[in-house]
Amino acid sequence: MSATVTILIDGLTYASWLFIVALGLTLVFGVLKILNIAHGSFYALGAYAAASFVGWFGAMQLAPAWSIVALLLAAVAVAALVAPLTERGLLRFFYGRDEVLLVLVTYALFLILEDATKLLWGANPYYVSAPYSLFGNVEVGTQVYVGYDFILVALALIIGVAVWWGLNRTRQGKIVLAVIHSEEIAASMGVNVSRVYMLAFSVGIFLAAIGGAFTAPMISVQPGVSVGVIIVSFAVVIIGGLGSIPGAAIGALIVGMARSMAVHLMPVAELFSIYIVMAVVLMFRPEGLFQQTQARKI
Amino acid sequence: MSGPELLRAMGVEKRFGAVVAASEINIAIAVGERVSLIGSNGAGKTTFVNMITGYLKPDSGHIFFGERDITPLAPRDITRLGVARSFQIPQLCAELTVLDNMLVAFACHDNRLSFWQPARKAGAVASADTLLARFRLGEHRDRRVAELPGGVRKLLDIAMALTGSPKLLLLDEPTSGVSAEEKFPMMDIVMTALGAEAMTVLFVEHDMDIVERYANRVVAFYSGRIIADAAPGVALAADDVRRYVTGTLQHAEH
Amino acid sequence: MATLAGSAARERANASSNTRFLLAGVALTLLLVLAGSVMPKWLTFLITLAASHGLVSLGIVLLMRGGVVSFGQGLVFAVGAYAAALAFNKLGFTDAVGLALLGGVAATLIAAPFAPLLSRYRGIFFAMLTLALSMVAYGVLVKTEVLGGSDGFNMGRPTLFGQTLPDARVGFVMYAVTITFAAALALLARVYFDSTRGLITLAVRENELRVEYLGGSVRRSMAINFVLAAFAGGAGGALTVMSLGHIDPNFSYWTTSGEFVFVAILAGWQSVLAVFVASTVLEVVRSFSSLYFPNTWQLALGLFLLFVIRFLPRGIGSLWFSRVWFRRLGGGQ
Numbered sequence: 001m002s003a004t005v006t007i008l009i010d011g012l013t014y015a016s017w018l019f020i021v022a023l024g025l026t027l028v029f030g031v032l033k034i035l036n037i038a039h040g041s042f043y044a045l046g047a048y049a050a051a052s053f054v055g056w057f058g059a060m061q062l063a064p065a066w067s068i069v070a071l072l073l074a075a076v077a078v079a080a081l082v083a084p085l086t087e088r089g090l091l092r093f094f095y096g097r098d099e100v101l102l103v104l105v106t107y108a109l110f111l112i113l114e115d116a117t118k119l120l121w122g123a124n125p126y127y128v129s130a131p132y133s134l135f136g137n138v139e140v141g142t143q144v145y146v147g148y149d150f151i152l153v154a155l156a157l158i159i160g161v162a163v164w165w166g167l168n169r170t171r172q173g174k175i176v177l178a179v180i181h182s183e184e185i186a187a188s189m190g191v192n193v194s195r196v197y198m199l200a201f202s203v204g205i206f207l208a209a210i211g212g213a214f215t216a217p218m219i220s221v222q223p224g225v226s227v228g229v230i231i232v233s234f235a236v237v238i239i240g241g242l243g244s245i246p247g248a249a250i251g252a253l254i255v256g257m258a259r260s261m262a263v264h265l266m267p268v269a270e271l272f273s274i275y276i277v278m279a280v281v282l283m284f285r286p287e288g289l290f291q292q293t294q295a296r297k298i
Numbered sequence: 299m300s301g302p303e304l305l306r307a308m309g310v311e312k313r314f315g316a317v318v319a320a321s322e323i324n325i326a327i328a329v330g331e332r333v334s335l336i337g338s339n340g341a342g343k344t345t346f347v348n349m350i351t352g353y354l355k356p357d358s359g360h361i362f363f364g365e366r367d368i369t370p371l372a373p374r375d376i377t378r379l380g381v382a383r384s385f386q387i388p389q390l391c392a393e394l395t396v397l398d399n400m401l402v403a404f405a406c407h408d409n410r411l412s413f414w415q416p417a418r419k420a421g422a423v424a425s426a427d428t429l430l431a432r433f434r435l436g437e438h439r440d441r442r443v444a445e446l447p448g449g450v451r452k453l454l455d456i457a458m459a460l461t462g463s464p465k466l467l468l469l470d471e472p473t474s475g476v477s478a479e480e481k482f483p484m485m486d487i488v489m490t491a492l493g494a495e496a497m498t499v500l501f502v503e504h505d506m507d508i509v510e511r512y513a514n515r516v517v518a519f520y521s522g523r524i525i526a527d528a529a530p531g532v533a534l535a536a537d538d539v540r541r542y543v544t545g546t547l548q549h550a551e552h
Numbered sequence: 553m554a555t556l557a558g559s560a561a562r563e564r565a566n567a568s569s570n571t572r573f574l575l576a577g578v579a580l581t582l583l584l585v586l587a588g589s590v591m592p593k594w595l596t597f598l599i600t601l602a603a604s605h606g607l608v609s610l611g612i613v614l615l616m617r618g619g620v621v622s623f624g625q626g627l628v629f630a631v632g633a634y635a636a637a638l639a640f641n642k643l644g645f646t647d648a649v650g651l652a653l654l655g656g657v658a659a660t661l662i663a664a665p666f667a668p669l670l671s672r673y674r675g676i677f678f679a680m681l682t683l684a685l686s687m688v689a690y691g692v693l694v695k696t697e698v699l700g701g702s703d704g705f706n707m708g709r710p711t712l713f714g715q716t717l718p719d720a721r722v723g724f725v726m727y728a729v730t731i732t733f734a735a736a737l738a739l740l741a742r743v744y745f746d747s748t749r750g751l752i753t754l755a756v757r758e759n760e761l762r763v764e765y766l767g768g769s770v771r772r773s774m775a776i777n778f779v780l781a782a783f784a785g786g787a788g789g790a791l792t793v794m795s796l797g798h799i800d801p802n803f804s805y806w807t808t809s810g811e812f813v814f815v816a817i818l819a820g821w822q823s824v825l826a827v828f829v830a831s832t833v834l835e836v837v838r839s840f841s842s843l844y845f846p847n848t849w850q851l852a853l854g855l856f857l858l859f860v861i862r863f864l865p866r867g868i869g870s871l872w873f874s875r876v877w878f879r880r881l882g883g884g885q
Contacts, residue, residue: 035676093862099676100621104817105861107810111854118847231687231806238680272691279684283669286677351765377767389765391758402755405748406768414743416570417751462767 002141007260009140013149015256016156017215021229022236022248023163024207030180030243031200033099034091037106040230041113042205045082046212047221048117049074051126054216058130067130075210083202091201110226118223125222132217148217155214159207160249167245176200180243235278241288250289301329304466304498305350310359312345318522319345320356325517325524327466327498332489334509334530335502336543337519343502344386346519347468350500351383352376363466378407382464386471386502388455392444396435396454399443400426403461425461432491433457449476449484456488467492469501473508481505485512506534506544518543573742581735588727596727598835600795603734605812606831607788610741611781612816613827617745618777619757620674624682625785625812627689628659630804632786633793634699635659637707648710648729652790659786664779671774674760686804693801704800707793730791737784738824744780745824753777814853818860820867830868 025039053070086109094105135147167173178186179196187193212225219225236255240247255274262269281288305327312320319342327333335343348354350361352373360369368376391399401417404425430436433453438446443454452472459467472488473481489512492499503509509516509530516533518526520542526533533539540547588596608629615622632655639645639654666685673681694702709722717725744750752773755763760770793799802808811834819830834853841849864870 090858100679101861103676103679104621104813105858107813108854108857108861111850111857115848115851115854119851123847227807231683234680234683238684242676268695270691271694272688275684275687275691279681279688282673282677282681282684286673286681374764374767374769377765383765385762389759389762391755391762393758394754398751398754401748402751402763402768403766405752406755406763406766408748411749411752412747413749414747416746417748418746422748458762458766 002143003264005140006143007257007264009145009149010263011253011257011260012153013256014259015252016152017211018232018236018256019156019249019252020159020214021208021211022233022240022252023159023245024204024211025233026237026240026243026245026248027163027200027207028204029237030245031176032091032095032197034102034106035099035234035242036109036204037103037230038086038109038113038226039106039204039208039233040226040228041110041117042078042082042208043212043215043229044117044221044226045078045113046075046209047128047216047219047225048121048126048212049078049209050213050216051121051128051221053077054128054130064130064134067134071131071213071216072210074213075206078209078213079202079206083205084198086205087198087201092197095197110230114223114226123223125220126216127220128216130217152214152218155210159210163203163245172199232274235274237288238278239281239288241290244288244290247288247290301331303327304329304364305500306362307346307350308360308362310346310349310356310361312349312354312356312522318342320349321522323359323522323524325527327500329465329498330496331498331515332513333500333515333517334513335500335517335519336504336506336509336539338543341519341543342522343519344470345522347383347470347500347502350376350468351381377462377464380462380465381468382459382462382466383468384452384456384459384470384472386474388448388451390443390451390454390458393442395440395442396430396446397423397426397439399454399458400430400461403458407462429457429460434487449480452476453484453487457491460491463495465498467497467499469499471502471504473503473505481508482511510534570743570746574739577735577739577742581732584731585728588724588731593723594839596723597795598839599832600723600727600730601792602832602835603730603828604788604791604795605815605835606828607734607737607791608785609812609815609819609831610738610824610827611784611788612812613819613821613824614741614753614777614781614784615774616816616821617750617757618753618774619760620678620774621813621816622682622781623679623806623809623813624684624686625781626804626806626809627682627686628663628782628785629789629792629808629812630686630689630693630799630801631662632656632659632789633799633803634693634789635786636790637705637793637799638699640707640710641705646708646711647714648712648726648794649733651710651794652729652733652787655790655793656783656787659782659789660779663782667775667778668771670778671771683806683809686809687806690801690804690806693804700800702801704798704802706798708797710794726791726795730795733787733791734828737787738828741784742824749773749776814857817857818867820864820869822866823869823872826867826869 021039021043025036028039029035050071053074054067057066057070090109091105094102132146132148135151138145138147138150167177175186175191176196176199179191179193183193232255236251237248239254240249240251254277258273258277259270262273303326307323307325310320310323323346335346337343345354349356352368352371352375356369360367362368363376363379363381366379368379391402394402401422404422405411405417427436427439430439433456435450435453435457438450443451446454452475456469456472473484476484485508501513513530516526516528516530517524518533518539520538525538525542526536528536534544537547584599588599608625611628612622612625635658636651636655639651645651645654670678670681693699699705709717710726711717712725712729752763752768755768756770756773763770789803815827815830815834818833819826837849837852860867
């Protein structure tokens with residue numbers, strides 16, 4: 001019983017930050033048709049920025065509760081600074097080109113950001129401890145869990161609802177949906193597609209960064225975090241369907257649970273279980289579980 | 299009907315949702331005929347061509363090529379039986395030269411592909427040059443397709459379709475996108491090049507002058523049905539054809 | 553008459569261009585091997601790895617000529633390397649050339665069942681499926697304790713045609729073997745590129761639809777390319793592990809595959825030589841970076857890649873390939 005609960009909670013926690021990050025990735029693909037390898041690098045930037053902001057807040061002798069605000073500010077700062085630069089300064093020169101070519105462009109961006117973070121923050125790991133102990137511990141049955149983990153789940157739910165509401169209930173959101181569905185028709189109806197791209201990309205980066213910022217207290221923030229994150233995020237969006245918002249949620253849950261079950265029941269399968277699911281989905285239902293894009297096949 | 303039967307469509311039906319693309323299509327084409335398919339956009343001409351070539355499968359009915367029921371076959375298999383098509387928007391390998399495009403076409407029909415025999419060996423190049431000459435394309439031989447004007451690309455598209463010595467040639471709007479002055483010279487080149495082989499040709503056309511000049515049979519489509527099937531003089535004068543296709547029937551004439 | 557003379561001339565030109573490639577290739581190989589005997593050890597080691605890695609990237613170029621990019625070539629690289637290392641340690645099979653062939657064959661056997669499946673995919677889905685398969689392999693290898701888990705294991709010094717290799721000579725011999733093996737595969741690749749199957753591959757890249765409508769089979773063409781790419785990658789893996797003396801699961805990780813893709817993009821899909829030049833560029837940057845600029849070499853690579861994508865979309869091979877051969881062979885690539 002307690003093993004099942006552990007698996008569920010572990011899976012849910014993992015799925016939560018994964019959902020936030022994958023949501024950003026799938027949104028960027030849905031609107032801009034770019035599968036962004038550097039998405040993991042934005043996650044890393046969020047984590048590093050979180051380390052800095054939390055450090056500054058600590059140096060200013062603010063109460064530990066403020067560290068949550070620091071995390072939020074870190075995500076906002078990354079999105080505000082990096083999104084316009086990347087989108088205007090790099091990506092827009094390649095819009096409309098082959099989708100794989102764009103993947104290569106983002107791969108180049110990933111390489112650049114790997115070193116950029118090293119230059120800015122150095123190669124040593126950072127530990128963002130202040131927020132982690134803010135919420136005490138929670139006892140479930142005989143097991144003790146860190147309260148922070150549940151905050152992550154709550155954050156994922158809030159973000160999920162917010163994005164859903166933003167897309168489906170606001171005018172701007174419906175415009176974004178129109179562009180996802182058919183950019184040409186949206187443009188011919190007077191939609192400023194350029195601005196929608198900018199908006200979607202900024203939200204996408206924000207989601208990656210906030211995923212990184214809020215996960216930072218749970219990991220050691222060091223060079224290479226982006227590498228593992230992006231590959232798991234790819235698995236999620238492929239499983240859920242490229243461009244699909246509910247797909248990101250379902251995909252994250254599947255991956256989170258698969259990994260959690262593997263870790264607790266069959267440790268040898270921990271890594272490959274995720275990629276087996278990804279490969280199987282690609283082989284039998286390449287559009288993902290929530291069809292949005294037609295798979296290019298013969 | 300002039301020669302033996304080559305192609306027969308029986309009871310062919312095709313719908314896309316609420317749109318009727320083909321309904322009760324029954325038609326037989328004989329060897330040597332030059333048939334023009336006419337009709338306004340969406341009338342079902344291209345759907346019919348796509349079903350013959352295997353790109354689309356009819357909802358019901360059968361298509362026979364010679365003795366063979368080709369309805370369930372894949373495009374590649376139908377091509378190998380001797381059905382070739384050209385495209386309204388030329389389907390070419392843009393980065394390759396005209397010669398290379400022809401070599402590709404010959405190689406695709408070839409059952410003895412090689413891992414080491416050069417693609418540009420003398421025999422293949424000679425065959426390509428001969429066919430290019432028939433289409434007056436020899437001068438463009440070494441130019442990249444991407445650099446060529448529209449009319450040349452259309453001719454190349456058709457020339458490539460002939461590389462397999464097909465029995466039936468389907469031309470999808472061969473003169474569309476070609477300027478008015480070039481249409482007749484172009485069709486002259488095509489028909490002369492084909493003339494050498496007494497080939498059976500089905501061509502989709504919107505230009506009635508071209509139809510009258512080059513077809514010996516006209517099949518008119520409207521809303522997925524065949525509304526006329528006769529010699530050009532007869533078909534083009536029919537009321538239905540004038541009403542629904544050529545638009546030459548005045549209301550006052552009713 | 554004119555056509556006959558023309559085609560005879562063309563036939564001679566074809567044959568002579570093939571012989572020209574062969575002679576140039578053999579001459580270059582001999583030159584490199586000779587140069588290797590006077591080069592400092594670090595340079596022969598660098599070029600050895602450039603050549604063995606170049607083979608892996610050559611496999612990617614094979615597929616690129618058909619219009620797809622594989623992000624999982626690390627799979628065949630790892631399979632070839634593990635196969636060679638295992639054969640050495642467990643089966644006592646130590647001949648360098650034999651191990652290289654074994655690596656190629658092993659990778660081909662693993663890849664072949666997936667070839668028909670992968671030949672149906674294009675674009676992002678092809679890239680993602682190859683990526684997923686290589687990551688499955690990574691996941692399996694990391695957790696397989698018998699193979700050393702994430703630490704991998706070491707392999708000893710190979711022999712050559714029955715001779716054991718003394719300390720002083722092993723670096724040069726591996727260099728010579730790798731260069732020669734790579735040159736042989738490179739020449740075979742060149743012949744394949746210029747063959748009818750090679751031309752159809754280019755046509756698939758340009759217009760799959762038309763190839764099918766002409767009676768050709770896109771799937772068969774791409775499946776064959778996938779298997780050939782696997783052989784090249786596996787041989788490259790075996791040659792690499794023989795020079796490094798060590799194998800670990802990172803050979804199959806996505807970042808490793810990414811580096812091979814980088815080289816393939818840099819080289820372009822026209823010139824076989826360009827693949828090895830590009831591979832050498834990467835090795836040079838990688839070696840000097842650890843000494844002089846450890847925190848900016850990836851930045852340099854990224855910027856370089858962007859430059860190539862934007863301004864040299866057909867890779868560095870296009871710099872000399874199109875202009876020279878275009879004219880001599882009377883067109884085509």
